[in-house]
Amino acid sequence: MPFDPSRVDCWIFDLDNTLYPPSTRLFDQIDQRMGEYIQNLLGCDPVEARRVQKLYFHDHGTTLSGLMHYHAIDPYEFLGFVHDIDMAPLGAAPRLAGRLAALPGRKLVFTNGDDAYAARVLGALGLADSFDGMWDIHAMNYRPKPEISAYSSMIEALAITPETAVFVEDMAQNLAPAKALGMQTIWLDLATDWGDRAKDDAAIDLVAGDFVQWLDYTLASLADQGTLG
Incomplete structure (x- = not known):
């Protein structure tokens, strides 16, 4: 079924x-x-660290989950360390904020990162007030996308009706659980190294190559259908 x-x-x-x-x-x-x-x-040396990092990422969904499984690390310590980065590459995106505001209904962030990091990203983008809620790695109990529990727990906690929700994601493998639970799905095919890993075409309603262009398309479609306020 095409995206509606x-x-x-x-x-x-x-x-x-x-x-x-x-x-x-x-x-x-x-x-x-x-x-x-x-x-x-x-x-260990950087080469071994890289091997371990990617092994845990592929086998456990996130490097954090693998480290917690094998080494019982403190997730708050890890997340604080790895997210201590420079946000300067991000810039305010007022046009994006306007497009998000025009979408009818709730807007949520669903991330394998943590809420503190997500808040810094949204703040740097000028999107701090653009969303109505967030589901992060702590809320998932450290069982990240594409673990089905990450989705089902979000649906229950945030009172989401899957049949009237859409999930937009650049990692194709993270769309299959959303589709299985009844959501519409949008894959942002951005030609990244891991974006098409474990891609299931049957779990994707629409492929988009640019997020802002997809928002423009969506808002135009809603206007044509007379459903845009």
């Missing part, structure tokens, strides 16, 4: 490389900090 924005009353957005473009290379800074954390934790 008129059915949506809850807009759920991933954070990293979704609300801002990969060209900011913000995650490169986080990636480097993760490597430094693992080197310090295990006393």
Whole structure:
């Protein structure tokens, strides 16, 4: 079924490389900090730290989950360390804020990061007041997307009706659980290294190559259907 924005009353957005473009290379800074954390934790060299980091990411959904599983680390300490980065690559996006404000219904952030980091990102983008709620890694009880519990717990806690929700995400593998639970799904195909990993075409209602252009398309469709206030 093609994407139908008129059915949506809850807009759920991933954070990293979704609300801002990969060209900011913000995650490169986080990636480097993760490597430094693992080197310090295990006393290993950068090559081994990189291997461990990516192994845990692929096997557990996030590097954090793997580290908690094998090394019982403190998630708050880890997240504070790896998210201690420079937000200067991000700039205020008033036009994006305007588009988000024009969407009818609730707007939520659904991120494998933590709320403190997400708040810094949204603040740097000028989007601090653009969302009605957030579901982060702490709320997920450290079982990240694409773990089905991350989605089902959010649906229950935030009183979301999946059939009238849409999830927008740059990591294709994170869309399948949302689709299975009844949401519409949008994949932002941004040609990143891991964006198409474990992609399931049947779990994707629409592929978009640019977030702002997709918002423009969506708002125009709602206007044409007479459902935009």
